[in-house]
Amino acid sequence: MIKIENVSKHYGSFQVLTDCSTSVSKGEVIVVCGPSGSGKSTLIKCVNGLEPFQSGEIIVNGISVGDPKTDLPKLRSQVGMVFQNFELFPHMSITENLAIAQVKVLGRSREEAMDKGLKLLERVGLKAQAAKFPGQLSGGQQQRVAIARALAMDPICMLFDEPTSALDPEMVNEVLDVMTELAQEGMTMMCVTHEMGFARRVANRVIFMDQGRIVEDDAKEAFFANPRSERAQQFLAKILHH
Amino acid sequence: MTYEFDWSSIPGALPFLWEGMKVSLEITAQAIVVGIVWGTLLAMMRLSSIKPLSWFAAGYVNLFRAVPLVMVLLWFFLIVPKFIETLFNFPPGADLRLSSAMMGFALFESAYYSEIIRAGIQSVPKGQISASYALGMTYAQAMRLVVLPQAFRNMVPLLLTQAIILFQDTSLVYVSALADFFGAAYKVGDRDGRLVEMLLFAGAVYFVICFSVSRLVKRFQNKQPA
Numbered sequence: 001m002i003k004i005e006n007v008s009k010h011y012g013s014f015q016v017l018t019d020c021s022t023s024v025s026k027g028e029v030i031v032v033c034g035p036s037g038s039g040k041s042t043l044i045k046c047v048n049g050l051e052p053f054q055s056g057e058i059i060v061n062g063i064s065v066g067d068p069k070t071d072l073p074k075l076r077s078q079v080g081m082v083f084q085n086f087e088l089f090p091h092m093s094i095t096e097n098l099a100i101a102q103v104k105v106l107g108r109s110r111e112e113a114m115d116k117g118l119k120l121l122e123r124v125g126l127k128a129q130a131a132k133f134p135g136q137l138s139g140g141q142q143q144r145v146a147i148a149r150a151l152a153m154d155p156i157c158m159l160f161d162e163p164t165s166a167l168d169p170e171m172v173n174e175v176l177d178v179m180t181e182l183a184q185e186g187m188t189m190m191c192v193t194h195e196m197g198f199a200r201r202v203a204n205r206v207i208f209m210d211q212g213r214i215v216e217d218d219a220k221e222a223f224f225a226n227p228r229s230e231r232a233q234q235f236l237a238k239i240l241h242h
Numbered sequence: 243m244t245y246e247f248d249w250s251s252i253p254g255a256l257p258f259l260w261e262g263m264k265v266s267l268e269i270t271a272q273a274i275v276v277g278i279v280w281g282t283l284l285a286m287m288r289l290s291s292i293k294p295l296s297w298f299a300a301g302y303v304n305l306f307r308a309v310p311l312v313m314v315l316l317w318f319f320l321i322v323p324k325f326i327e328t329l330f331n332f333p334p335g336a337d338l339r340l341s342s343a344m345m346g347f348a349l350f351e352s353a354y355y356s357e358i359i360r361a362g363i364q365s366v367p368k369g370q371i372s373a374s375y376a377l378g379m380t381y382a383q384a385m386r387l388v389v390l391p392q393a394f395r396n397m398v399p400l401l402l403t404q405a406i407i408l409f410q411d412t413s414l415v416y417v418s419a420l421a422d423f424f425g426a427a428y429k430v431g432d433r434d435g436r437l438v439e440m441l442l443f444a445g446a447v448y449f450v451i452c453f454s455v456s457r458l459v460k461r462f463q464n465k466q467p468a
Contacts, residue, residue, distance in 0.1 A: 045372075048375075048376060050372050050375060050376065072375075073375070073378045073379065073380050074378065076375060076376055076377070076378045077377065077378025078378075079376075080376075081373075081376035083369055083372065083373060083376075085367075085369050087367075087369045087370055087372065087373035088373075089370065089373075089388055089392075090392065091391050091392050091395060100377075100387060101377035101378060101379065104379065104383055104387065105377060105378040105379060105383070106378075149377070150376075150377075153377065153378065
């Protein structure tokens with residue numbers, strides 16, 4: 001589904017990603033973790049071409065992201081993405097947020113888009129908030145709407161960029177629950193997150209990054225039981241302490 | 243000897259002054275429309291990653307902001323029409339001077355609008371563009387549906403304030419013999435030998451209009467959520 005091959009990226013002389021390779025098969029859930037500044041957010045943004053990269057290749061569903069001939073908007077419309085800061089459109093109601101890209105990008109009718117939006121809102125438990133605006137919802141609710149907005153496009157896979165990092169602690173679980181459910185339904189997911197509990201519960205593989213390199217890429221059991229690199233051991237020791 | 247005020251010529255002059263006011267409002271409205279449309283395009287060029295576009299917009303804005311408005315109006319009143327006539331072989335009867343002056347005014351104000359709009363676009367968080375792209379929108383869709391509506395909402399007070407300044411600036415078109423409100427007041431005052439009263443009256447009218455609009459802007463600002 002997603003194939004990342006020898007991807008490198010630099011801003012000027014600063015190397016952000018060095019020779020990263022991995023892949024995500026259909027139905028797989030991959031958690032990407034690592035210390036801040038390790039390049040994990042950049043890597044996931046390369047997957048749908050939000051960040052350009054200088055060398056290597058990323059293939060999503062058979063299409064090369066870095067190829068200048070690729071219709072990026074079309075590719076992106078098939079790849080859902082959830083951001084750290086939700087990025088709902090504040091000038092639109094919740095239903096409008098859910099419908100806009102369905103109508104303008106996929107060309108669905110308004111009724112169809114509204115219908116689909118409301119169904120997904122119900123699924124994330126927020127049907128009652130349909131007429132409100134993003135600013136009237138809590139962070140956790142906004143993030144669930146953002147997930148519903150991405151799902152409304154019927155994506156072939158979902159990218160999560162630290163979806164719970166900007167949330168108050170008591171709201172983390174409501175978002176993770178939605179993500180867990182999604183994973184159990186067989187959605188292909190690539191999640192940048194520090195939520196190791198979530199990784200233990202639903203991930204198939206864990207990727208650990210440090211200084212722009214993929215240091216570990218292991219089945220979750222192996223990663224948690226026995227991380228090979230010293231850097232990952234330190235990271236886990238710190239993060240699992242509390 | 244003290245000056246004897248005589249306001250009696252004002253009531254009779256009101257219809258003529260109203261004609262002038264209509265011209266002033268027309269120039270203002272035209273400059274606002276052109277300013278916002280052309281200013282938006284300039285702002286987008288300025289922020290574009292295509293270097294020549296960005297240079298052009300920067301050059302345009304810096305040029306117009308560094309020259310006095312009166313001078314621009316005179317260029318467009320005296321030089322540009324001649325130039326166009328020669329260039330396109332216009333019949334000598336066609337008088338382009340007034341429309342040219344109005345266009346010059348609008349082009350000048352566009353430079354100021356474009357700076358306001360640029361700041362407005364930059365006030366929208368980058369993540370909003372990323373989210374639009376991630377949903378499959380093109381650059382044009384992201385700008386039109388997501389960024390510009392938010393930018394304009396943030397800019398409304400500044401745009402209105404600029405509109406007030408613009409309305410005052412219209413008085414400068416008197417150099418091009420356009421009978422705007424100020425020009426009309428001057429003419430009537432001159433004719434009746436009551437220039438002082440007429441100019442004081444015109445000043446009062448400008449003050450009342452601009453002051454009330456700026457109060458409205460303030461009220462609007464206070465109502466807006468932070």
